Amino acid sequence: MNILAYDRTSCILCGARLESNARKWCAKEIRVLYTSSVDCTQATLSGVGIIRHGSIVQVPIDPNVVDMSRQPRGLDEREGFIKARLHSLKRHQHTQTLRQHGTLFVRPLVPFLWGFAIHSFCWDMLNAESAPDLQVLFQACLSMPLSRSGALDWGHDYIGLIDPVPIEDPRGSKLGAKDLMGDWWRHSTPSQIPEIQELVEAEHIAPSTAQPMPEKGQEIPIAGDRFLSLPTELREMVLFNLPSKDVYALKLASPVFANMQLPDGFWASRFEFDHEFGYVLEARSSRPQFWRSLYFAMDRLKENPAISLSGRFRVWELSSMLKHQLREAVHPACHGEPVIGLIEPQHSSEWLKTQWQTATRGLVNEPDFFEFGCRPLRTRVVQVPTPLRLDRVVVSFARVGTEKYISGLELLIHNDSSIKIGCAGRGEKQIEVDKNLLPICGWHLALGMSGIQGIAAVMKDGSLSSWVGKYEDLPRYSLRGGGGDLLAMKAEFDAFRMVSLSIHTSNMETTTWINHLPWKYLCPWMPEIPPDHYILDGSGQEYAHWYMGMEGGTDVGKSRPIDAFYFGGSHGELLPLLKEIIVYSLAGTTIQITGVEFTYTDSSRDRFFGMITSDPDAEDEIEENPEEAKFSVPIDGPGGERIKGIDVLYTKLFDTRPMLKGLKIRTNRRTAEVLPAPVLNKRKIASNILDSSEYPSQVLDQQRTVDVSKNWITLEPRGQELVGIYAVLGWNMIENFGLISMNRS
Secondary structure (H helix, E strand, C coil): CEECCCCCCECCCCCCECCCCCCCHHHHEEEEEEEECCCCCCCEECCCEEEEECCEEEEECCCCCCCHHHCCCCCCCCCCEEEEECCCCCHHHHEEEEEECCEEEEEECCCCEEEEEEEHHHHHHHCCCCCCCHHHHHHHHHHCCECCCCCECCCCCCCCCEEEEECCCCCCEEEEECHHHCCHHHCCCCCCCHHHHHHHHCCCCCCCCCCCCCCCCCCCCHHHCHHHHCCHHHHHHHHHHCCHHHHHHHHHHCHHHHCCCCCHHHHHHCCCCCCCCCCCCHHHHHCCCCHHHHHHHHHHHHCCCCCCCHHHHHHHHHHHHHHHHHCCCCCCCCECEEECCCCCCCCCCHHHHCCCEEEECCECCCCCCCCCCECCCEEEEEECCCCCCEEEEEEEEEEECCEEEEEEEEEEECCCCEEEEECCCCEEEEEECCCCCCCEEEEEEEEECCEEEEEEEEECCCCECCCEECCCCCCEEEECCCCCCEEEEEEEECCCCEEEEEEEECCCCCHHHHHHCCHHHHCCEECCCCCCCCEEEECHHHHHHHHHCCCCCCCHHHHCCEEEECCCCCCCCCHHHEEEEEEEEEECCCEEEEEEEEEECCHHHCEEEECCCCCCCCCCHHHHCCCEEEEEEECCCCCCCCEEEEEEEEECCCCCCCEEEEEEEEECCCEEEEEEEECCCCCCEEEEEEECCCCCHHHHHHHCCCCCCCCCEEECCCCCEEEEEEEEEECCEEEEEEEEEECCC
8 A cells, every 4th residue: 555645744733744764653653544546536544554564564454453562563565454655655646537528537448546644642632522524534634735845735734743845836835844744743742741641641640730710700680690590501501601701701791600509510521622722632541530620730731831731732733723714515415417527537537528618726636646736526517508597696604724715606596596516505705797787798706826705797788896805916707608608517526615616608618618718717817807998919818728738747837837027017108208128137047037116206106027036135246146136228218218019039948838038128219138147157147138229249258158049039019009028927937929919998
C-alpha cells in the first residue's frame, strides 16, 4: 500500500512528519486511512502500526488491533497485516488515463491500495465522543493540496507550525514548512503525559485553594430573576453546556444560578470534548471519582512551567478544527443528476458528449497529490427551462479554513418551482434578479485557487445582477456560452465546495461555437472583465484558447488570470498627466521584464503593473543587486505626447511559455526601445534604451554583448486612444502582452 504524499509523509491531523527516527515512541505509532484503486468509495481504517524501517510500516487490517507487541518485526507480508510505504505516490503510474470531450477519468491497470496516514493518538483525539465518517474524511483529504512539507493544506497554519508562502502564481498560496514541521513531538509529546495519568488514577487529590464560583449578589432580589421560572433540569443543562467563564459570569449576574450547587456532573462536563479540558482523554477511560478536584488539579498542572501540555493542546485544537470542517462536507446531499467522476464511477457518462463552457481555476483532474488548486470528486448536471426566468438565486456557502466558497445553488423560478445543484438548501445569501424577469444567459464568477467564491447573474441584455459572496481581489470569469439560450448547467465539487461551473447553450451543438464568442470570455481576468467598449489587441486570444483547452495537470500557468491595467484611466483622463514609464527587469538563466511603473505629474496616481522585484525607491539598484535593474522612458504627457503602439520581444527558456524580454514604446514623437542585455562579465545588467531620433539602430546592435532574437512583434491599437495594457503575470515574468484601446466617441 502507498501513502499519497509529495516527498515525505505527514500526519493528516497534526502535520508532523512520520519518520522512523522520531525520538518519541508514540510518534511512530500510526494508522492508515486507505482505499482500493478499483473502488475509491470504500475508505477503511487500519489498526495501529509502528514505523520501524525507514519508510515502511506494517499496519494491521483489523482497526481494533492496537497492541504493539503483537506486530511482526519483519518486512514480509504477514497474514492480517498490510505493508505501507511512506513515500511519494503518483497514482497515474498505475493507471490508464482516458479522456472524452475534455473530461478525464481513470481506469486502474492493477488493483492497489493507497491512502493517508495519521498518528494513532491523533486518531484517538479525532475519534473522541463522535467518530468521523471515514468516507467523508477520506474525500476531505483528497480535496486538500499537499505542501512540500507533506502536510495537507486545510486552510490553517497548524497553530503556528507552518507559514503561508507565495507560489509561482502571485495570487495563489501554498504552505511552506518551518523547521518546526519536523518531529515537533520531541519537544512536547501530546500523548503519554504521566502527570495527567497520575491525577486521573489518584484515589485522593489535594483540596484546591482556587476561588469558588461567586454566590448570590445582595443587590439583586431572587424574585426578579427570570431564570426562576426554569425547571432545575433545564438550569443544569444550561450550566453543563456553557463554557466555564460564562458560567462564572452567569452566577455573578443571576441570584438563582449563584445559589445553585454545581453538581459533580458539571465538573465532569468540563472534560467533554468541546470544553476546556476536552483534551484529557484519560478522564474518559478512567472515569475518576473526584471531578471537581481533578478540574482544579488540571488547572494547576496547566500553569506548571515544568510540564508542557502544548502538544496535547495543539492536537486537541486541530481535532476540533477538523471536526468542524467535516461538518461542511457536501456529501451526501449533493443535488443534481450524477455524472461519472473520480469517486462516483458507477454513474452515467452520457453528459460527457455535451459541449460545455467551463469556468474554473487551478483544476487538477488527475488523482495524484497536488500542491495548489482544487480536485473535482463528483459532478452534477441540471437541465433548466428555456428561457430561464428567475425570481432570485439562493447561494449556499461552505467555509474551508478562513475562506468561504460556494457549495450549491438554488434557482427559484417565477412559477414557484426551483432547481437545485450541489449542496443547496443551507442558503446564506440571495441574488435578486431584475424585476422585469429578463432571461438569464450565464454567470459571472469570482474564482479562488481552491473553488468558486462569488457569483452574479448575466441577463439576456448583458446587464449584471448584484454580486453574492467574495468577488473583490479575485479573478473573474464571464460564463455566457455562445450567446444562445441556457439549456443546462454542470458543476463539479470536491468534498466541500464548488470547484467549477459549466453551461450548455442552444448554439453549442458543435465545437465551432467557441469561434463566435469573444476570446475575453474564455479566461479569467483581474481586476474585472474589460467592458465591451474597450478594444483588445495582442496575444491574449492565444492564451484564452490555451486556457479554455486545459486538461488537468498541475501547471500553475493554467490558473493565472489576465491582468488588465489602465494607465490612461478608464476613459483616457490620465494620459495628459503621464510623465515617465519605468521598466523593471531581472537577470537569471535568461533576462526578462518583470514589471512596468507608470508615473504622473500627480504622484498619488503612480501605479505598478507586474511583479516588481526591487524597491522602486532604491536609487542605485544595479549596485545594490546586480541581478535587478530599472530603466526610465520619459513621456511628455502634459505636452501632448501619446503612446501610439508597442512592439514586444519574447524569450523562451526550456519548455516555459514565452516571457517578455523587450519593449519598443512608440509615441507620436519617437520610439524608445527597452532591451535589457547582460554585459560580458554577466554580473550587471546593461540596458539598450534607444531613441530613434538620436541613435541609428546599427550602433545599438554593436553595443549588445549577446545575440537576441530580432523577431519583434508589432502591436497596433485598433482604437483611437491607447489607454491600457494587459498581460498574464507570473512570478518575475510577463506573458501574453497586449493593448487596450478605445474610440474617443
